Amino acid sequence: MVSLARVSAGRGSDLGLKVAGIAVALLLVELCTRSGLLPERWFPPAGEIYAEFFRLAGGRPLWVEIGRTLLGWATGLGLGAVLAVPIGMALGSSRTAYRLSRVVIEFCRPVPPVALIPLTVLVYGTDLQTKTFLVAFAVFWPMLFQTIYGVQDVDPVAIDTARAYGLGTFARFRTVVLPSATPYIATGLRISSSIALILAITEELVVGTPGLGRAIIVAQSAGDPTRMYALIIATGLLGWALNAAFGALERRVLSWHPAQRQEVAR
């Protein structure tokens, strides 16, 4: 599976290097703005942007915008997952169902979700429903495929053993299939969480539903680049925090089965 794997798992002594890396990057940005390489009217000195960021972080409006973006992110991700996981389980456990639906799925999966923005705006207007639908559509496919792979990769010996011990279909599903597919679903959630954020921000930018994306556009058209960059930094930190949270969740879910999962990954 495609994995945006953690680049490195540095500890302790690496901390100095990481801090140095961040410092060099910040210094480069500062140099670009101070030296006039970027026109100052549109690219205020980095120091001012950080000051604006901390001022915003201390006030309430930024958190309201973050809350609005996160609400769309959560409803869309939830809806997508609730639809995709059961369907993925069904398609993963029945070869006939998989074959019947394969062409439709393979055709729908590469459709860019943003192509549906105009249609969704017509049908749902410019509120939360639009955001939820777009996020759910985008998230549905990775969740579906992760679930199908997870169910198909269940150890056949484990299934046979459960059958030999006389476990019924439902008990087999609950004790063998579900636990063994869970790590795949967790990976799907991690991938989907960043896709969901991209779609939520995009929808706010294009359609104008309230949230971080719209706040960025508003700051830009109001001629306030300092605030715009501060908001972009806030968006990046939000994405980073979500990534970190889902990465931690995934490691927790994976932890009880590391050996077997490594086998499968090969």
Add this chain to the structure above:
Amino acid sequence: MTRTAIGTAAGGRTRPAAGGGTRRWGRALRLLALQLVVPVVLLAGIWWWTGQAGSFYFPPASEVARYFADLWLFERVGGDVLPSLGRMFAGYAIAVVVGMVLGTALGLSRLLRTAADPVVQFLRALPPPALIPFALLLFGAGDWSKVFIIALGTVWPILLNTIDGVRGVESQLLDAARSFQIPAGARLTRIVLPAATPRIFAGMRTSLSIAIILMVVSEMVASDNGIGYFVLESQRSFAIPEMWTGIVLLGVLGFVLNWLFVVMEARVLFWHRGLKGNSDA
């Protein structure tokens, strides 16, 4: 893979194993029919429903098809499709080159990798559309701001997968090459990069779908041509069948580009598929 194994094992018990040519052909045909039943029924259903529903938002499929032929075969291809695809491929090509070069450097050097980690993590977590206003300030509303956004958004999966691929090269291979005194340049091009190629392709495939998304979004926010611009403008002027043709075109483009990529990947990585034995039976 495992499921196929169970399936044939279970099937082997009930059915005679060697079926002969005609039986195998019959089975392949049945399989094909099985796969095509649902799409055909679905298409017929859509055609029938939109034809009799009289809905404003969902015009009859026949009408959409007629508009599609009028607009896209091939009147608007030069004005909208080619600029869109050109910008997308330019951004994607930049991302592939930058991602592979940087990724190889970061994969080979632990020092660089550790130092760059926080910055890379932050930039790749930043949703690329959030940078569209920044790109507009930097490059104006022309082609380059869109190429920039597409390159910036698609570079991360390629970069991270290249790093992982380069790091995943078996150390025995490298040790052997070193003891045969193969120079560093040849070690890189003959051992490290070929071994990393499957991972790089995995990253490129993820990036391709991101590139299509960003192509559309960048045209929706600020543009005067392109497919994304066309779709949004059609919606804003309530030209519903035209809007639908744009959506269908984007769907077809996404499908075709993905398919082309799979074909190319299979050609480049044929040695890998054979080696791993998962030739997708």
